[in-house]
Amino acid sequence: MTDTLAALRGQVTVVGSGLAGLMTALTLAPQPVVLVTSAALGTQTSSAWAQGGIAASVGVDDSVELHLADTLLAGDGLCDARIASEIVAQGPAVIAALECAGVAFDRDRAGCLMLGLEAAHSRRRIVHASGDASGAAVITALVRAVTNTPSITVLEATDVRTLLTDGGAICGLTVSKEGQTVAIATDRVVLATGGIGGLYDSTTNPTSNFGQGIALAARAGAELADMEFVQFHPxxxxxxxxxxxxxxxxxxxxxxxxxxxxxxxxxxxxxxxxxxxxxxxxxxxxxxxxxxxxxxxxxxxxxxxxxxxxxxxxxxxxxxxxxxxxxxxxxxxxxVHYHMGGVATDLKGRSSIPGLWVVGEAASTGLHGANRLASNSLLEAAVMGMRAAHDIAASAQGVIRLSTCMQTVPVPDASAVRATVSRRLGVLRSRSDLQSAIAALLPLAESRGPATDPAIVALSIAVFAMLRQETRGAHARVDFPLKLSLTRRRTMTYADVLDVARAETHSIARSA
CATH class of the missing domain: 3.90.700.10 (Succinate dehydrogenase/fumarate reductase flavoprotein, catalytic domain)
Structure with a gap:
């Protein structure tokens, strides 16, 4: 494995093989890409489990403007309207690109796309494949395309442990396979690691997905955004x-x-x-x-x-x-079905760390605001995967200075945090529950054990939720049931999260 990774020095490294990761790698072709996935290619990803389909304004009675209006309404005042407009406008192009990649969307006898209706959509605009197995159909086609693309090197059953930085910029990452940990030297990393459902007992996501990409980026110093907004599928x-x-x-x-x-x-x-x-x-x-x-x-x-x-x-x-x-x-x-929060990114998928792009559910672009409109997730994953790829392709490779000192990070295990997260960070929240969550999660986040990375993500959710003293979208506070007249998105680094959490625990201790 060491020889293989040495040969991959300087190549763009994409972490994750859901829709966002696969689209990033395919769009970069024929530029050499390393695609790292913790399981077999395209498995253990929420994309493959998606039933509904992809929201796109392709109907004769539909328009980008109507799709945008529905997106903004569902987002409950916290969408970034400019970003949302850019992403939803790409809906028809995404459908065309996926069909070119081999996805067979459902069509009627006249050859027209069959469109479904989902909650909060004013038109039928859900493009689906194989009935209610859209995600599986899309991922199967893209996996086939990746397998047939010689410029993409796939590392399966490989976990990313840390992001490496030099002068505040990405210079590589460490990966682990079969107990061996080695480094990939690269100044261009794309995190496409999915959501946080595995932090909860009740989730529709793969239980292994606990926000790995968010934890990696948080430890490296990236800004996080809107972490409190966790969407529960009804x-x-x-x-x-x-x-x-x-x-x-x-x-x-x-x-x-x-x-x-x-x-x-x-x-x-x-x-x-x-x-x-x-x-x-x-x-x-x-x-x-x-x-x-x-x-x-x-x-x-x-x-x-x-x-x-x-x-x-x-x-x-x-x-x-x-x-x-x-x-x-x-x-x-x-x-738990989807996380609107994540690593803060711009319209090119860039995070606050030079050399680090984040796409798909691990990112927070501002498209979804406080509440994701149904089936906008696969749309965003495809759009942002392609946008990040175009941005990377236009960037020049820098000089990579990779430190030989690699921090040992235990294999993550979310089991120690699930009870706290499920009980305290659910659909209905209160100050007392959030205080209890912070008190329980902070020691785990500050430790260097298996629960550390899951606790980093969960603690960030709790702190963001504590600071948002209103009920808006997917964030419901029983002690603050009304919306604030003025509201905004919030970004914080993990260092900021720790400062708030420590202050809160000290305050609780003093009042006890």
Missing amino acids: TGLDSARRPLALVSEAVRGEGAILVNDAGERFMSGIDGAELAPRDVVARAISTELTQGRHVFLDARRALGDRFASRFPTIQALCQEAGVDPARDLIPVRPA
Whole structure:
């Protein structure tokens, strides 16, 4: 392995093999690229599990302006309008690029793209593939394309341990494979490592995804943004399965309704009803659950026997849980699904550290604001992967001075933080819960054990959440239920996070 990595010196290194990472590597071709992935290529990535599809204004009754308006409304006042406009405008181009890469999107008999409807969209604009297996179809095609691209060297079953810097700029990274840790010397690294769902007990994401890219960038000194905004998908299939299976909101888009165990349609009086933004629906379901009720999705009248043909993947997952959606109510509960926060980046994917680009869910561009509009995630991943690649291709390689001193970092393990994160950083938050989370997570973050990296990410979420004293989008404070008249996005380095956390724990200690 050492000889192989020495031969890769100076090559662009992409970390992660979801949609953002694959698009970055493919767009850079024929420039040599190293693609590092912790599992087999394209596996253990949320992209492959995406059911709904990709939001793009390609319908005859749609426009970029309408897509943008829906995005800004869902983002609840915190979207960066300029960035959102740039990204959603690329929707049609992304669909075309993916089709050129081999993705076969679903089309009707006339050859027109079939478009689905999801929550908070004013038009049918969800481009899907293989019914409700869009992510898998996209990733399968891109993995095939990467495998057939000779300029891309893939390192599978390889974990990134640290980012290396020289004078505040990237000069390399350390990777571990089969117990051996070595360095790759490069001044251009792209993190495409996905989300944070593995920090929680109830998630629809791969449980191994705990925010690795955020932890790497945070330890290197990068600015983080909007870490408090964790989106809970309202309708995770409530079962013993972990991670929870997802019941796509496209099911609600086809007319399914939410009811409690008293048979009440509790969303009927809320603007948008079942197709209200995800934060609204998740809070409504959480309120029902905290009052001791159970919540179900009822697709019997809307879909009935058509459920299996329209949603074959969800049908199989329901059958696994002993539920027949054509005849039974589907038990659901909120589950962590997406993180709007992450490493702060610009429209080229650049972080605050020279030589470090971050794309996909690990980044926070400002597109999603306080609440992601459904299916804008795969759109952003593809757009930003391509944008970062174009920016890298236009940049000149610098002189790389790689230190031979490599810090030993333990294999990360999120198990020690899950109980705290799940209980204290859920859909509904309070000052007392956030204080408890900070007190429990700070010692773990300051240690040098397996829980350190997951605790760094979780502590950052808790501190950002403590500082946002309002309810907005996916961040709900029961002690601050109203929105502030003036609000803004927040960026902080991890050093800033530690300062706030330490001050808060000292304050708690003094008042005890």
